[in-house]
Amino acid sequence: AQSVSQHNHHVILSEAASLELGCNYSYGGTVNxxxxxxxxxxxLQLLLKYFSGDPLVKGIKGFEAEFIKSKFSFxxxxxxxxxxxxxxxxxxxxxxxxxxxxxxxxxxxxLSVKP
Amino acid sequence: xxxxxQTPRHLVMGMxxxxxxxxxxxxxxxxxxxxxxxAKKPLELMFVYSLEERVENNSVPSRFSPExxxxxxxxxxxxxxxxxxxxxxxxxxxxxxxxxTEAFFGQGTRLTVV
Numbered sequence: 001a002q003s004v005s006q007h008n009h010h011v012i013l014s015e016a017a018s019l020e021l022g023c024n025y026s027y028g029g030t031v032n033x034x035x036x037x038x039x040x041x042x043x044l045q046l047l048l049k050y051f052s053g054d055p056l057v058k059g060i061k062g063f064e065a066e067f068i069k070s071k072f073s074f075x076x077x078x079x080x081x082x083x084x085x086x087x088x089x090x091x092x093x094x095x096x097x098x099x100x101x102x103x104x105x106x107x108x109x110x111l112s113v114k115p
Numbered sequence: 116x117x118x119x120x121q122t123p124r125h126l127v128m129g130m131x132x133x134x135x136x137x138x139x140x141x142x143x144x145x146x147x148x149x150x151x152x153x154a155k156k157p158l159e160l161m162f163v164y165s166l167e168e169r170v171e172n173n174s175v176p177s178r179f180s181p182e183x184x185x186x187x188x189x190x191x192x193x194x195x196x197x198x199x200x201x202x203x204x205x206x207x208x209x210x211x212x213x214x215x216t217e218a219f220f221g222q223g224t225r226l227t228v229v
Contacts (some may be wrong), residue, residue, distance in 0.1 A: 044220040
């Protein structure tokens, strides 16, 4: 069965620290990859996405992610976090053919940034 | 504002009640989805509609009944729910159900079954 694994359930960082959240998926075919963020009390928002091309994807608010096909990974990074980055982060995978809008989510990583 | 609006935002219902969740998208999308977000679990896809036809039903119990009267509206009818059905129910839409597309989510309905 297709699945998405996020290795960190809760990450606590101080402001200005660097962030890397791991995401691995299991699916043998072509996939689209996403990171969504959910700020406290708000809806899920798209942070960045990968469809094809350059495997290093830049998103909003200084986030980026790298798709490494051989490792089935799509890790999220930010060089310097801010208190406002406190949120829950979800990695999601969508099989490309005929199911592009169907998302398989990881369990989420709660990020707490201390001022 | 995401372009996907869900009502109500909060709902408390008894196990014998019947209620409905509503979702409306203002994005001109062709596909709509219901997801369930439970504590400590990944978001689970429940139903998918593409061009108003149900294309996926992920082994969801019959006490959840979706309805898509047109491409802009999606309902989730609830009856005889169980306490374990308490969760955040998210609606999403995407341009199409295939290819390079991304999903836009509503703010969700927080459902509590008592």
